[in-house]
Amino acid sequence: ARIRHYKWEVKYEFKSPDCYKKLAITINGRTPGPTIQAQQGDTVIVELKNGLVTENVAIHWHGIRQIGTPWMDGTEGVTQCPILPGDTFIYKFVVDRPGTYLYHAHYGMQREAGLYGAIRVLVPDGVKEPFSYDYDRSIILNDWYHKSTFEQAAGLSSKSFVWVGEPQSLLIQGRGRFNCLASGLQADTCNSTNPECSPYFLTVVPGKTYRLRIGSLTSLSALNFAIEGHNLTVVEADGHYVEPFVVQNLNIYSGETYSVLVRTDQDPSRNYWAATNVISRNRTTPTGLAIFNYYPNHPRRSPRTAPPTGPQWNDSDYRLAQSVAIKARQGYIIPPPLTSDRVITLLNTQNRIDGYMRWSVNNVSFTLPHTPYLIALKKNMTHVFDQTPAPENYDSASYDIFSAPKNPEATYSNSIYRLKFNSTVDIILQNANSLMNNTSETHPWHLHGHDFWVLGYGKGKFDPVNDPKKYNLVNPIMKNTVPVHSYGWTALRFRADNPGIWAFHCHIESHFYMGMGVVFEEGVERVGELPSSIMGCGETKGVYRP
Ligand code: C2O
Ligand code: CU
Secondary structure (H helix, E strand, O other): OOEEEEEEEEEEEEEOOOOEOEEEEEEOOEOOOOOEEEEOOOEEEEEEEEOOOOOOEOEEEEOOOOOOOHHHOOOEOOOEOOEOOOOEEEEEEEOOOOEEEEEEEOOOOHHHHOOEEEEEEEOOOOOOOOOOOOEEEEEEEEEEOOOOHHHHHHHHOOOOOOOOOOOOEEEEOOEOOOOHHHHOOOOOOEOOOOHHHOOOEEEEOOOOEEEEEEEEOOOOOEEEEEEOOEOEEEEEEOOEEEEEEEEOOEEEOOOOEEEEEEEOOOOOOOOEEEEEEEEOOOOOOOOEEEEEEEOOOOOOOOOOOOOOOOOOOOOHHHHHHHHHOOEEOOOOOOOOOOOOOEEEEEEEEEEEEOOEEEEEEOOEEEOOOOOOHHHHHHOOOHHHOOOOOOOOOOOOOOOOOOOOOOOOEOEEEOOOEEEOOOOEEEEEEEOOOOOOOOOOOOEEEEEOOOOEEEEEEEEOOOOOOOHHHHOOOOOEOEEOEEEEOOOEEEEEEEEOOOOEEEEEEEOOHHHHHOOOEEEEEEOHHHOOOOOHHHOOOHHHOOOOOO
């Protein structure tokens, strides 16, 4: 195993990813940041300098379980104090499994300002993957707003609530295209001839098989990805091999990664569109476009054909069917425990608290403590967060998930779930109607520190007697991010076998910011000595003095 050493400086810079100029957070001048390339078993070291001048930062390694290094998870308020302006923090962790992963800011809403990138972990030398391909490529999908994250965060957390609205553009590998002319903006603000926003192109050779690794780090949007005229064979999801299945287009939710195989078997005399379209929200954001460039055609020659439009935005049966189709690959199945020790049901609702708009779980809207949980629990600082156990369930007998909440008032809390070490835990994510009638949003839930088995999805209210009988205990896929579809439920199982404190939250940036998350503790007594570099905030000031 090798050491992969990276030196990054995080900074604000003016960027025009979709032709509109705004301040973006960059790593070494780029957004998306550099791709981390490693092999299974390697140690990744990222020396991160916070050059944001007036803002803290923290970076989370999304999909990396941090076994033995829970303090390197990069989750501000949970596993570390924020990195102060001017400071350098050294992240050091082992990438213990091959696969496609992501990294992104985990402080405030900085991810949507452009602080994100990809992690690609290859199999060790001599290990063969269960499928073959000629080339390996990756792209990150995103959505993009023109307002600053400050303005958005202020709007979300004020009594005169201002919703962030739909994004202005969809980006493919950091590039999109806003219609500057129609917007009437001056050329120094929005300029469609700026080369920074010329479409991303992926050059391919005819007659080959490409492994395309696709990750989504959207702030809000669920996306559908397609390459005009080409089928996609899904082979990997969140670092696990999938029993291959063929789709014309792929639904991908924020925080998910997939590998698809694409055969370049179409007419080689032209280019093709690669496109993203918003699904599950009534779309107003234009299609995101990149060019699938057949060599030797000019990479900037736009296809004359119409780009893929994706499925109907509100076709939730289509999305549910694709979610259900994702199974573990024969020969690579990690069987789940057949029973669980504990079932936690999490009702997802939109609520109000004292006139503020919030999201909550079992009527509790999550807030982060000023002292990170990991430090508080290791150092027995019981006064820094609410010690009441977080609620295991909601009143499912009387709650109508198909209507806006009758009593929309929720409470704030930073309470957590304490899991017995090595126990098996089931999570039922139950979706419901938001505050607006006839609306139930899709929420992609991401668990830090683990992969979970996806046991099942269903429509309507989860039935604790009959639905578990339909769980897939034979070949469930393991993932770290999973959607809970509108008015539906998703059932997960995981082993609480990774000592540490782990966030579990909706990956929609504004939803987590508005309280849609929970925290699990497991085996904290087994966590080794905490590094002093994670200290410095809240009650941890002076915990370690050299
Ligand atoms: Cu990718 Cu806690 O998130
Ligand atoms: Cu959400």
